[in-house]
Amino acid sequence: MSGIAELKLESENVATIFISGIWNVYEKHPSAEQFIEQISSKSSLQKIDLKFFDLKVWDSVLINFLIHILNFCESKNLTVNTNDIPIGIRRLIELSKTSPVRNMSSTRQKKSTTLEFIGQIGLLIFLSLKNSFGFMGKLCWEIVSFARGKAKIRSQEFAVVLQDVGVKALPIVSLISFLVGLIIAFVSVLQLSQFGANIYVADLVGISMMREMGCIMTGIIMAGRTGAAFAATIGTMMVNDEIDALQTAGFSSINFLVLPRVIALVWMMPLLCVFSSFIGILGGLCVAIFSTNLTIVQYCTRTASAICLNDFFVGIIKSCFFGFLVAAIGCQKGLQCKRSAEDVGLTTTTSVVTSITAIIIADAIFAVIFSMFGV
């Protein structure tokens, strides 16, 4: 049995609405809009009686229906006899009406025009850049203070971060670097074997791992692993008022949270980059000895002669910078986190995307600079 509502005309000016049946969220019931249309069609109506009989079950569906009818009648100055409304329903309707309306403007933005939209985007980019440069400025100042011995970091915290970003990252860095070396070698062997120049596989793998792939892959892994962890940790601290607690205890969040992470990552990234490069070369070696007639000695000798000190230092310099970018962006995004769990997730995602984009852009800039100087 579903919910039933019937409009019956008693006279030209008076009608009765009979309500019966089961009115809950699981059963069918007449829609308030359709019923209001029925009432509207009787233009001569002046009074409506509400009658309830055989009402078995009701819940908020009936309350909602009645509120719509009552509001409509009120707007049309129709008199409604509500005496028959069951006491429970009547109380809930009255409660919904007496609930105070806060004098707050809606936080939902009104739809903006194209010009406003472009302006908002421009403003957003400007503010974002301003915040980023402001943060980087403060961070650089703290690094200088640290270098001059004026700022201190907690050694215990630093040791934990160092372990997290260094030793604990080795397995994933090893796996990815080995596979990258493997892929470069495979592609190279396919092409070079056509010219009988298999020996140059060692050159290609060695130079690309040392100069580019080692630091880029490590940077990307650290952005997804460590940068995201920084953003999530600091974001959660923001949600839990821990950052406010730091400030009201007189500690600078940059000094306390950001500096140890940035220093740890800048310190560990070159080591991870060198490690990644060697593992990548090892991956190339595996392909070379199994799919060509090269020996281990030939491959190693060729690699040693192909890589020069410049390649090594290019990788090191870039990895330091990428480490700085990943740590700084992760921490900055964490500190910008608002106070909800959803924002922590958003912050983490933004941190990873921004870090990877920044790494690629920085690598392109480095490529131009190094080529200008002939490095």
Place this chain on the structure above:
Amino acid sequence: MVPKISVKNLDMSYDNYVVMRDLSFDVQQGEIFLIIGQSGCGKSTLLKYLLGLKRVSRQKIFYDGKDINSVINGSHFYGKKIGVLYQGGALWSSMTLAENVALPLETYTPLDKKEIEEIVALKLSLVGLKGFENFYPSQISGGMQKRAGLARAIALDPEILFFDEPSAGLDSVSAKRLDDLILELKESLGITVVIVTHDLASIFAIGTRAVYLDVESKTITATGSPHELLATSNDKNVIAFLSRGTKNS
């Protein structure tokens, strides 16, 4: 006598929306001052202004007669001058309870390690957490985290203690115990206490004076002791807010 804290014609906004306007009140030395009002009226936002976590223009908030903007840059405003207990305790999750309490002591005092350990044990025992020194915040209950947060807030025996909804999330026994502790700290240390709350039992049990932030008129509509407000206020919102407490208590 110069008030401990003085707020003059302060307008508060949140995300460009005006939350409260023209707030003015004084907090005297040694009193337990309550900021009360319905949920969402801006009590916690006001606390942020008082703590200097939200920027405020000059000549709006004063500590001992000095503008907050000049005071917060002083070396000992945070830590020595004020202590704060946040709603959830806000303990630093990477540190043990002892480390949480010890950090301000290590940073701001020349005390040696042994003495710091003793003070930490003392503060934790004051809040009933003796023996929990080496626990991490995640290993203890919400109520215990709050008490540990209080131990950290009083680590440096601050002049003013701020509490943000101290009894939120606590059972009535724990809330009563925290109220007693606040009273004890106020009596024994002579500190000034500012509490943001809407817990009626606490309001009547410990409050010396209160301001009521009215969500409809967006300003302070009543000031006085909680009992006085209930007895004499003509404001229907104040009466409605406070009268439930008398029925319950």
